[in-house]
Amino acid sequence: MKRIIPFSRFFLPAAILSTVLAVTGIVGYVVKGGFNLGVDFQAGLIQEVQFAPTAFSLTWTGRGNATVSFDRGSLYIVISGAGVEGITHQFSFAEYETVGALTGALASRVEGLAVKTQAPGNSLSQWLIHSAQGNPQLGNVPYVVHYLASGSAPIPIGDVRDSLISLGRTVSVQQLGADEDRHFMIRLEDSELETEGGVPAEKIISTLESSFGIGGVAVIRSDYVGSRFSQNLTQQAGILLGLTLLLILAYSAIRFKPQFAFGAVLAILHDALIIVAFVVWSRMEFNTTTIAAILTILGYSINDTIVIFDRIRETRRIYPDDTLVNILDRALTETLSRTIITTVTTMLAVLSLFIFTTGSMKDFALALLVGMISGVYSTIFIASGFVNLWDIQAKKRAKKKLVGGAAVPVKA
Secondary structure, eight states: OOOOOOGGGGHHHHHHHHHHHHHHHHHHHHHHHEEEOOHHHHHHHEEEEOOEEEEEEEOOOSSSSSEEEOOOSSEEEEESSSSSEEEEEEEEESOOOOOHHHHHHHHSSSSTTTEEEEETSSSSSGGGESSSSSSSOEEEEEEEEEEEETTOOOOOOHHHHHHHHHGOTTTTEEEEGGGGGGEEEEEEEEGGGTTTSSSSHHHHHHHHHHHOEEEEEEEEEEEEHHHHHHHHHHHHHHHHHHHHHHHHHHHHHHHSSSHHHHHHHHHHHHHHHHHHHHHHHTOEEEEEHHHHHHHHHHHHHHHHHHHHHHHHHHHHHHHSSSSSSHHHHHHHHHHHHHHHHHHHHHHHHHHHHHHHOOOOHHHHHHHHHHHHHHHHHHHIIIIIIHHHHHHHHHHHHHHHHHHHHHHHHHHH
16 A cells, blocks of 8 residues: 555644745835836836947948848848849858958948958957847948957946946846846836936947947847836736636636635635745846746646645545545645656756746746745645645534534523
């Protein structure tokens, strides 16, 4: 006979631990001043910048229109327009390994394209960085391509903050990646966007270039969200989470008894509180990707909970005379191997995302890893523990009712 693991012994300690973690999350929310809101939920401008000197610049004087684009391993020049035969010039970084070879090929192969090189000719093409700020439609205004110079000294985040003090109180700076990447995220709240001095996006770059050198800042990403949109998005996110809980409650109530439905909802509420506590204390950016991670975690958790509740119901039919606590221990033990295999397999895929991605996708994977562990824990100890507690309280109420009913005839 398979050894039955006494999970029920840990129901009370698990409830205490979960309460402490939930309270810790609430305290962190107050102490940290709420979430580290992303631009999705906080009106304003957000820019990712990388301090990288200019490698070369391109201008166009030829016939028709010329457009520049990049992918991971190539640079493209597309010629089009009235009276011009459309053609695409591809320059693979594997073929032109250095900036000198690449710029030489650009100047010789594309008639009408002027190239001005500033980086050393032996710089590797694979370290080129194209800015999102420039106009890919080439013309008289130079289109600047940057590069990450090897051996460049890291830029302290404090120096970046000091250079942006003049833009206002609500400018925040966050470092991304390793120190040698010189990659930062800059956020400017909506209240500061009404100040004079030109377009805020351009003003941020000009302010940084005045401190760190002209042409030495590449804009990797630039986003702006209006106040009305951010408010609507916040409300919709709250409604979405609320409807998710209600639908899960309704589904569980139809498929199982009420105590199982409330146990399932309590488990996913627990998972939501745990991931919120993690996001608050880790200062992970709270954005639409975080909402997607929370909903994914809730779906994963309820799936595991339903599987275990099904096993509990089947075990109760097989052992109708056994106590509920023994049935819970037996069902949890029988589904433990399935839970471990499913969770570990899924976590391997999520771990790959965490290792090989960056930015919001990396945060998404990290949130999933924490949430999946919490989901397994809540299914075993919180949902099942609540069902056991409900049964205990129901027996106490039945016992009191029975004792009260027997006492009446004696007094008569």
